[in-house]
Amino acid sequence: MTNLKVGIYLPSFGYSQDGIDHADRLRRWCVRAEELGFDSIWVTDHMLRARNMYAYTWIEPLTTLAFAAAVTRTITLGTGVLLLPLRHPVLLAKTLASLQQMSNERFILGAGTGWYHPEMLAMGTLPKERGRRTDEVLDITRRLMAGEELTYEGRFYSLDHVRIEPSPTPLPVWVGGGSQVAGEQSVEKPELHPRVKERIVGSDGWFSRPSAQPQQVADDWRLVAAALEESGRNPDEMVIAHGQWLHLTEEDSPSAARKIQHRMAAEVLGDGRDEQHLERSYMFGTLDEVVAQVQARVDVGVEHLIIHPYTDDPEQLELWGRELLPKLKAMQVSRPVL
Numbered sequence: 001m002t003n004l005k006v007g008i009y010l011p012s013f014g015y016s017q018d019g020i021d022h023a024d025r026l027r028r029w030c031v032r033a034e035e036l037g038f039d040s041i042w043v044t045d046h047m048l049r050a051r052n053m054y055a056y057t058w059i060e061p062l063t064t065l066a067f068a069a070a071v072t073r074t075i076t077l078g079t080g081v082l083l084l085p086l087r088h089p090v091l092l093a094k095t096l097a098s099l100q101q102m103s104n105e106r107f108i109l110g111a112g113t114g115w116y117h118p119e120m121l122a123m124g125t126l127p128k129e130r131g132r133r134t135d136e137v138l139d140i141t142r143r144l145m146a147g148e149e150l151t152y153e154g155r156f157y158s159l160d161h162v163r164i165e166p167s168p169t170p171l172p173v174w175v176g177g178g179s180q181v182a183g184e185q186s187v188e189k190p191e192l193h194p195r196v197k198e199r200i201v202g203s204d205g206w207f208s209r210p211s212a213q214p215q216q217v218a219d220d221w222r223l224v225a226a227a228l229e230e231s232g233r234n235p236d237e238m239v240i241a242h243g244q245w246l247h248l249t250e251e252d253s254p255s256a257a258r259k260i261q262h263r264m265a266a267e268v269l270g271d272g273r274d275e276q277h278l279e280r281s282y283m284f285g286t287l288d289e290v291v292a293q294v295q296a297r298v299d300v301g302v303e304h305l306i307i308h309p310y311t312d313d314p315e316q317l318e319l320w321g322r323e324l325l326p327k328l329k330a331m332q333v334s335r336p337v338l
Contacts, residue, residue: 043068080306113177146171175205207243246308247309
């Protein structure tokens with residue numbers, strides 16, 4: 001039995017010019033997250049803004065993590081998740097190997113296929129090819145970072161005696177995907193796709209979807225664990241991670257807390273999802289309600305919870321560290337009996 005690990009997503013939004021020094025705020029989030037005792041720092045990846053889902057996009061994730069690596073010393077750094085179909089595997093391997101060197105090997109690759117078709121098309125990727133392209137990018141990146149001189153003939157990439165330096169270097173991989181809250185406002189099918197399951201089985205960890213309810217995480221995990229056992233792997237060696245949007249308040253009234261939280265959510269998530277859909281997908285309410293919602297996820301095996309803010313206001317991080325973090329890190333994780 002282990003204690004819950006708790007990370008943060010950086011509020012690395014592509015802010016417009018508003019008179020606030022957002023670069024300094026980002027630096028403060030990195031430094032204070034480590035000082036407060038958070039276990040990890042993560043970044044979101046979107047090349048373009050998905051206007052039906054977000055009011056902002058995010059700045060480039062690997063650049064952001066290089067920034068975070070420079071101002072921290074021990075905290076884990078990761079992508080949650082990096083959209084592999086948008087990247088060339090040789091450049092990606094070189095970038096990740098460089099990041100591992102700069103961070104003293106603190107980086108975890110959270111990897112996924114993505115869902116927003118316009119950014120795939122803008123990067124020369126057909127949406128229908130995203131899964132197969134993801135597999136090739138992941139295969140090539142892993143092999144290059146392992147130090148292999150690679151000759152490769154795939155459907156999308158062809159390499160002739162390519163080797164990158166520095167290598168070999170570690171590349172822990174956590175794969176994202178799975179079921180999520182269903183409804184017309186969901187952007188993908190609310191299911192664990194068989195090919196995504198295969199990709200998870202070949203990785204070191206699993207990122208369940210942020211909008212997955214605890215029971216959906218549990219149901220998906222049974223499928224993943226069974227596939228792991230069939231492949232000869234011990235399911236207990238697989239990390240189960242879960243990201244969640246949150247704006248914490250000091251309100252004792254559930255209705256007052258939600259009024260603030262819904263306003264903050266709208267500023268970042270836009271109006272593409274109504275409040276009912278958001279309530280089913282993410283965490284809202286008083287501190288006690290939020291703690292109970294986290295506990296429900298821990299009870300189904302989540303062992304690394306990563307919180308995503310709606311603002312880069314440093315006071316939000318301080319509130320997390322003061323009121324929420326001690327309660328979460330005291331939670332004990334045990335895998336449910338399959």
